[in-house]
Amino acid sequence: MPRPRKPTSLHILSGTADHNPARMRERAAEPIDDRPLGPPPESMRPDQRAAWLEIERLAPWLAYADRIAVEVTAVLLARFRVDPGTMPPALLTRLETLLGRLGLTPSDRSRVRAQSPSASANRFVRNGIRPS
Numbered sequence: 430m431p432r433p434r435k436p437t438s439l440h441i442l443s444g445t446a447d448h449n450p451a452r453m454r455e456r457a458a459e460p461i462d463d464r465p466l467g468p469p470p471e472s473m474r475p476d477q478r479a480a481w482l483e484i485e486r487l488a489p490w491l492a493y494a495d496r497i498a499v500e501v502t503a504v505l506l507a508r509f510r511v512d513p514g515t516m517p518p519a520l521l522t523r524l525e526t527l528l529g530r531l532g533l534t535p536s537d538r539s540r541v542r543a544q545s546p547s548a549s550a551n552r553f554v555r556n557g558i559r560p561s
Contacts, residue, residue, distance in 0.1 A: 439532070442490060464493035470500060480506040488531055495531070502527040 437456045440446040446453050469481035480503035485491065491499060505524040509516050516524075529537045 462494040
């Protein structure tokens with residue numbers, strides 16, 4: 430099975446976008462979401478909301494477009510915390526996968542390199558789209 434495609438935002442944060450400009454040219458039309466993750470959905474229970482807020486604190490790079498993935502992760506994390514021993518193995522595997530995709534495991538977090546938001550005032554340059 431091939432490796433999952435690394436999100437463009439992680440290429441930008443880690444600096445690999447500068448090392449392989451061709452990769453960024455092929456992704457130039459990719460949608461960019463500069464909006465913050467935002468508050469948890471009102472429909473979530475208090476324990477799920479707490480898990481959402483914890484994920485938000487641990488992964489400040491997440492954006493509004495990641496809300497559904499964060500919601501599913503928060504629901505599974507809240508369930509895991511109630512009684513880890515009763516969580517079906519398939520759901521535990523799904524939780525581990527989602528945490529990795531969000532950059533919340535040690536190996537995945539090592540791939541995230543945060544730059545200061547003021548590194549460039551031009552949002553296109555900041556998001557890896559360089560003028561030709």
